Amino acid sequence: MEKQIKKVVEILAKAKNVVALTGAGMSTESGIPDFRSPGGLWTKIDPGEFSIDRFLQNPSRFWRLNLRLKQSGEFDLASAKPNPAHLALAQMERLNILKCLITQNIDNLHQRAGSVEVVEFHGNFLRAVCLKCKALEPIDDVEERIMSGQEETPRCLKCGGVLKPDAIFFGEAIPSRALMISQIQSQKCDVLLVIGTSLQVFPAAQIPIAVKIKAPPATVIEINREPSALHEQVSDMLLIGSASEIMTKIINRLEGELS
Numbered sequence: 091m092e093k094q095i096k097k098v099v100e101i102l103a104k105a106k107n108v109v110a111l112t113g114a115g116m117s118t119e120s121g122i123p124d125f126r127s128p129g130g131l132w133t134k135i136d137p138g139e140f141s142i143d144r145f146l147q148n149p150s151r152f153w154r155l156n157l158r159l160k161q162s163g164e165f166d167l168a169s170a171k172p173n174p175a176h177l178a179l180a181q182m183e184r185l186n187i188l189k190c191l192i193t194q195n196i197d198n199l200h201q202r203a204g205s206v207e208v209v210e211f212h213g214n215f216l217r218a219v220c221l222k223c224k225a226l227e228p229i230d231d232v233e234e235r236i237m238s239g240q241e242e243t244p245r246c247l248k249c250g251g252v253l254k255p256d257a258i259f260f261g262e263a264i265p266s267r268a269l270m271i272s273q274i275q276s277q278k279c280d281v282l283l284v285i286g287t288s289l290q291v292f293p294a295a296q297i298p299i300a301v302k303i304k305a306p307p308a309t310v311i312e313i314n315r316e317p318s319a320l321h322e323q324v325s326d327m328l329l330i331g332s333a334s335e336i337m338t339k340i341i342n343r344l345e346g347e348l349s
């Protein structure tokens with residue numbers, strides 16, 4: 091691993107345009123389960139619960155499930171804290187090495203770690219959006235209204251429309267701005283860091299493919315507990331282990347190189 095870390099640092103120090111693509115494996119060390127590992131969220135609940143069709147059929151059923159997952163601690167985003175992997179990526183941005191961070195995660199931990207150029211590819215679960223007028227509200231306020239029994243199905247304070255977490259549910263389109271910025275950044279990048287994602291969900295998984303087929307192809311460095319579904323196809327380097335441990339070693343060496 092040390093040899094790999096040294097090589098990664100050399101590549102990052104020379105790179106002109108580093109982009110990161112992150113997944114749920116970034117946040118497991120913050121206490122948020124990922125989706126497909128043993129014990130992941132989809133091993134406990136049906137992913138269909140997070141489909142837009144099922145939400146629209148019965149919004150209050152989803153909001154009750156959301157509260158149950160939060161109160162049981164099974165999926166409690168609000169109390170999670172950024173871990174060293176999040177902090178390392180924020181530092182990489184401050185060192186002007188990381189130009190853009192595209193995340194599939196909806197937990198807001200990259201932003202709380204200090205990352206600024208963050209593309210929320212799957213939205214953000216800490217906000218609620220009105221399906222009618224698109225107004226946004228902090229999800230804590232909405233959950234407060236549900237827990238105090240004020241309303242079964244949370245309604246928009248502005249227009250009375252149905253509120254939904256501002257995360258992209260299965261069957262929903264990726265936000266057009268996120269898609270556009272990701273495409274532009276993928277075309278510009280010369281190194282793509284792929285951290286903590288199984289690369290099983292499209293169109294996010296299209297990003298490493300896109301950076302490999304462009305000319306000249308970018309270097310793809312994968313950091314994961316296990317090889318992702320596309321590692322044979324896209325990864326030039328695969329560092330197996332904890333995102334926190336590996337990213338901390340990388341940022342420490344990078345700072346040493348640049349000082």
Ligand code: APR
Nearest residue numbers: 113114115118124125126194286287288291314315332333
């Ligand atoms: N360090 C490194 N890798 C980790 C760690 C860790 N601490 N913890 C888990 N991983 C790895 C797992 O081995 C797995 O390969 O992260 C990956 C997480 O994969 P998934 O659970 O499939 O999560 P993700 O790839 O982000 O899922 C993509 O699917 O369900 C949808 O919208 C949801 O954004 C999500 C998308």
